[in-house]
Amino acid sequence: MSAHASAAESRISVRDIRHRKGGAPLVCLTAYSAPMAKLLDPHCDILLVGDSVGMVLHGLPSTVGVTLDMMILHGQAVMRGSRRALVVVDMPFGSCEGAPETAFANAVRILQDTGAQAVKVECAPAVIPNVRYLVERGVPVMGHVGLRPQAVLVEGGFRARGREEAERRQILEEMRAAVAAGVFALVVEGVAESLGSELTAQCPVPTIGIGASAACDGQILVTEDMLGLFETSPRFVRRYADLRALVASAAERYALDVAGRRFPASGETYFSSKRRPGTPVVDIPAG
Template sequence: MSKSKKIARISVPQILSRKGGEKIVCLTAYTTPIAELLDLHCDLLLVGDSVGMVLHGLSSPIGVSLEMMILHAQAVMRGSDHALVVVDLPFSTYERGADQAFRSASKVLRKTGCQAVKVEAAEGVAESVAFLVSRGIPVMGHIGLRPQSLNVDGGFKAKGRTDDERERVLKEARAMDDAGAFAIVVEGVAPDLAAEITSIVKAPTIGIGASNVCDGQILVTDDLLGMFEWTPKFVRRYADIRGLIREAVTRYSQDVRSGSFPGDGETYRDLTKANSFLVRQ
């Protein structure tokens, strides 16, 4: 029996080739079922360290470990075969230099089969990016609002409000681009700054809260789906999954309490006719 033909994954060179062309569609994914749903619609799936806040109830991404990222990345790889999969290197796993960054990145690639890693810009990180790229590890950069730096910045704040801050963001963009990053996430900056960054770098820019002037866009999928009561200003809600879940669970609880669930249709009356059981708990 011949195996069904697999869809070829989008590659790093293909993402690079989209600079200034067709917009790049990116979303976050942390689980196999969500990856399956997003895969054909996205060019890039990011297993972001936002998983700590979205799925694990953490107040920031600081508490996310490399092991957590690997576990979720493995799940996303099992659920996708089309989109390029990028995995965040979490806080404290790459900042000490190129050797630490290489150990972390190579471990992620070996254990998950993903195509690339993402790092946030900081002092000395560009040198590590160049080191990784020269050794065959594609890297996506992240500039502007950097979630892993929230303790230094005093929270999640938009960047580029002052001349000094604007110059710092531009410097980060140039450094990541010169180091060989194949794409750069630009978060939380004004449209004119996002436009300037997009115009000066060779790599495609992926905006999040950076207007539509970037080469592509990314959102946290759970925000897009309306899983939380509050969402950032830059998010457009495309569904109210939170409301649908609340409604479904309310109906279920009412049916259990009234005794109407399970009914005849959900009960095995004649076990001789039941070929198999699928149990999930």
Template sequence: MSSHRQETVRRIAAPDIAARKGKTPIVCLTAYTAPVAEILDEHCDVLLVGDSLGMVVHGLPNTVGVTMEMMIMHGQAVMRGSRKAMVVVDMPFGSYEGSLEEAYANAARIMKETGAQAVKVEAGETVAETIAYMVKRGIPVMSHVGLRPQAVNMDGGFKAKGKGADERKRILEDARASEAAGAFAIVVEGVAEGLAKEITDAVAVPTIGIGASAGCDGQVLVVDDMLGLFSWTPKFVRRYADLKGEISRAAAAYADDVRERRFPGPGEIYFAKAG
């Protein structure tokens, strides 16, 4: 037997994130590829392999068409690129709603095939039971309340939530039910500031906001939005770069050099050895 031991990497895990409640805010960004994950890993506590990849990577109109195979492939890439951050993989639409056994089997498959530390599910009337079933069987689960992208066909679009009293009550109940079921953290998306704070104060696990005010225990953004890769972004996004403009300028300069035969130049080609 070989005495060689691989270096073990101590990644951030679910208990570490849960312990951050009310302390230093949790930094989270989405990641879908190994190179981007490698860049973000130094700065983030959590890398979320979000089903938003359906729209931002694959050009789908929403997240409904995302498959298990897509999530696993991108989850594997993010795990390869990162070393420190906790990696959480979204369970896609249709992979956890059918039955408790199906939800567990799909969650276990994601974790086995990617090596990720947790999965995320969008909460609803029946999801708390599913969260509890998976947690009891060793699957760390992050919940997601408020605006739920997988419910886009029910809601008729991506709309802010919690404006009416009944809806506020339901979202708060979803958050409390998620906590009671064993979720180690809760993403709160697209809700009014007051409701975000109410949820954060009502649950003992960290809340991670996206369009939900700075009152949450952490924040997450879609990395492509934050980097300015699209012409339009939601109101709650702050653009920290203009990569769309930079890429366009680089491509234009390359195209000009090719058309004017300036590229490749003498330093960018190979020459045969004399003799």
């Protein structure tokens, strides 16, 4: 049995998530690295390796510049750091919009190279046939409707959706199309609260809200937003920590100690290179 298969058996499964519709809320957060995944894993049902990594870790202005190789690299890291949660990897911009065979090849590469259990696809109408193509060939797909970050160039920025009746109808139709294509769960991002509630009531698979509604079947946040690592964050984010201040304070204190020659202290250095006769030499790895 492969290491990927063995790990998958002990994790929360796609089937488990699907059966949580209307049950205990799903706890979901983003993760991009092994250390963070290890910290989050005991508390989460789903860890999403989101293409938000481009903005959060790589300083990109949007998710459009994120590549398949980037998603695989971060997906591998999250799989190494987690044991319990279902791991879902975003299909980045351009990886699911072409020919269905190409979309399938990209999805297969993500699953095979990372060991993750599912991919997430932003469900624009033109992509729905490819979502169905993936599901029919054994690729579990989580959908995404409402505010679609990969469409930021078309939609003119990040803005809440579903305030106008025509837009509400459009998003509800996108939900129905995604469900008909076979998604096992659906992220609902940046929509009017009433629409989030209505969509959840009509959707037969679990909805996972981000800036949507408390009525959703689960919630997700970008972990770095939740931890307060950025100066500003969307209005729907609740900050559960202020790590930005903690990191800045720690870096300042470190700089002062280095400048004042208070670091390293005697207990933080290795023995002198001058050794007593008969003392064995022990190689200590750096770091």
